[in-house]
Amino acid sequence: MYIVDYIKEVASAVKSLATGMKLTGYYFTHPKEIITQEYPDNRATLKMADRFKGEVIMPHDENNEHACTGCTSCELACPNGSIKVITKFEVNAEGKKKKAVDQHIYHLDMCTMCNLCIEACPTDAIKMANTFEHSVPDRNMLIKRLNNNGSKIREGVE
Amino acid sequence: MYHINELLNSDNTLKPSFVAMKESDDYTINIGPQHPATHGVLHLVITLNGETIKKVDPDLGFIHRSIEKMCESLSYRQYIYVTSRMDYLSSHINNHACALLVEKALQVEVPERAQYIRVIMDELTRIASHLLWWGAMAMDMGAFTPYFYAFRERELLTEIMEDTCGARLTMNYMVPGGVMHDPHETFVHRVSKEFLPLLKSKLHEYEELVTGNIIFQNRVNGVGLLTYEDAISYGCSGPTARASGVHCDIRKLYPYDVYNKVQFEEVIETAGDSMARYMVRMNEIKQSISIIEQLINNIPEGDFQAKTKAVLKLPKGEFYQRVETARGELGVFVVSEGGTTPYRIKFRSPGFSNLSCLDHITKGSKIGDLVASMGTLDLVIPDIDR
Amino acid sequence: MISFEHITKWLQAWLNAHMSPILVLAVETVLIVILAIALFAVLGLVLVIMERRVAAFMQIRMGPNRVGPWGLLQSTADTVKLIMKESIVPTHADKFLFNLAPFIVMIAAMLILAPVNFAQRFHIWDLNIGILFITSISSISVIGILMGGWASSNKYSLLGAMRSGAQIVSYELSAGLSILTIIVLCGSLKVSDIIASQETGWWIFKGHIPAIVAFVIYLIAVTAETNRAPFDLAEAESELTAGFHSEYSGMRFALFFLAEYINIFIVCAVGATLFLGGWMPFHIGHLQGFNHVMDYIPSSIWFFGKTFFLIFVIMWFRWTFPRLRIDQLLNLEWKYLLPISMVNLLVMTVVAIYHLHF
């Protein structure tokens, strides 16, 4: 019967629409399902994943010493040229000339957080920090010098 | 708009290249490069007759970064990370293809633990990609709400990725010889105890909200018909081709890593329309869940990375590696001269071939059908442009 | 108890006592215009914030919650922004029609307000062909949309306008027919008579199945007529970016936007009047106690409550369903809604002739 089919068709169409409305109606009446995180408000409790790749940093210990030998492995490993290591020659206690890092320049604006420099570093001198709020008013402020002023290489790191 | 001097010769006659433009009665519309339905910077010049489409002419290149040229100056460790930027929704799988190619060329034995992790990551990426596609496609159809439901599940997934890989979208987790880190200690628990049960409990919502909806079904049934022969001839792959009945799942045909150890079905539909493509992807989510369930609790102990040399040099020759991304078959073709960088690299991206059938499948349909077809082809523009 | 009726009566008496009749008319006209515009502004703001909150809750989000308490001032802030924005007129646009179009849409929406009974004996102009007036004036807004789409000299706008034209013209039929089903029952086009005829019960309860069918068809048809999802093909942002108002910006865009919400309010008000008894309280048979409690609630609250319930339903549609395709949209009208509403009207006529309704 054509009429019966017609009515069945209409009825099943209405049913399918009603199931959809039931679902949205459920979420409308259950505000507890809301998943929004209000970001600037929850800054205090917000915890980033500990492996989150935010930016490259060079940890310094309390004596203002780091582990960077200035070997430029990271510079070579970087695919976009965002690391530039400027080396100098230092004269150590025995009077020998030794290569050391003068400035470890890091371009955060060009970095893609690929982690290849960290993998390449033989002395674990650099690591990824899980900071993420990098916005600055001027692009040049994203060019950073990773080694602190007056810092020197830790004893025993070759 | 053209300036009048660009249009006319000095003797006030129309320049030859604009004669066709003037004489044609065609009603052309530019869909894109900025358009809500293209999900990126795809430019389609469509010719209309009323609401009916006469011709679709894609114009690409708005996000072309020439990754192939870039890779010619990158080492075999570095070129992996660039491929995350191609099909950013299946970045793990792109990286996997590149890592596999280097391993194949250098004959590196990848530890079994790394293989398991890679396959789990691939499938998680596939789920994430299909979820996002599901939401975005529903949005193309005019239903906004599914997008948020899909992102709710995907959010947990990206958090799991973030724990292990340190990034949410472009992870760069695969390295030649294995993976970069060991999975996070909560990884197994979060995937098997949190994510999979959540996703399984929400799958019925997708069916209630979109799949069963009569309006949606009318929008996609019989729309964008791609026959078996055309699917092969146009070089379609992945869910697009499988919806036309083509057996083309690289995971089944040419298994890599531990895909030959897991049981899963190659999802095949035969209708070839948008609904079939939709159903293939929805069922693929279920298959991916089953693959992950088989692997997640059986990850063997051991190394997560094989020992490789610091500087990788591929032997002279040509290498081709293909994998199944969420969109289809990704082929990496490397010509090596024996150096540290590829001499020539070609990425056979699934989106590029899938896009080429768009004109064919939308001819004679309405503008709404174009959007539906584009939605179910699951185009990712950086994947097309590379 | 203070009601709108008392206020208007007192105002009328006070004005008559102090002024000549012509001046009274003038003052009242000015007052009504100010009130109508104020109502428009308030309704626009309230409906926009309501839509955003409803959408947000259905989409497991929070929605606007920063400006003012619970984000209530968000739409006010948006309005200020829209007023301050530059209204760009495209170079090749027909400037006269382009500027005129939003006002036509807006004026059409404003005119329909006249016969609506907001509360017991509180209305602007209770003319004897009120419902006819509403159906005819509501057809004008399509001219504004066509005008705007054509004058923008934008292909998306033109397509959207043509879609809108086809859509509104067809859906007016079934909207009109479902309105007729109720007119057949109460035998008057005057809005206050229609409401008065529902004193013993609302038509949706009294009118058997035909009234319910007519109600559903009315809801679907007016959703289409106001260009709301799932029938928002004239805008269809995933196909035509923004359809007929692609080229509009600033306050002109805001007028289109506002008119859409006012139209929703009006069609829902008409729906509430026809099917849900307007400002009539909810009564159950002879339960005197219950009925008295219901009577105690002011009539304006009844009216706005019913109207906003219908608006919520239309919003619910929007945030659940995907959009139809243009040929499916017309199929739905000509192959389903129109035949059903015609048969429905016939059945209702039989019901009315033999007094089968309650």
Next chain:
Amino acid sequence: MDNEALKIQLTELLPSLTFEEGGEWLNVNVDPNDWKPFAAKLKASAELYFDYLFCLTCVDWKTHLTMVYHLSSTKHRHTIVVKCKLDITTPVVETVCDIWRTAEFHEREVFEMFGVEFKNHPDLRKLILPADWVGFPLRKDYEDPINMIKL
């Protein structure tokens, strides 16, 4: 079909073929003038039935260009790689987009990136690059005026 059987079959179709071993798949070198009829036979032959062109690209060897076609059969699951050596100054080859429709887009890409002209291509326009672009970016002698890495 394994490589040896493929070799015999292919030589029957075109005796002037040369083969290269060593890669994952059988490499076949074809003269560009013979390529089009050979391609048609590859698709038409019931035993070979190469219906799936899954990769089409070009390699710049500085002295010459090489077109590389990766062909596979969805029925028999065998794969070959066909190579055509083209002259670098006037690279011309017949189009195959009437045999494998996917070639249309891939050939347009190769056309703009390498400057290979495909004879009888129905719509040989620039696909990715702007219409007024000068030069062929993926050739080895192309110098990018703005090179981010060298900056």
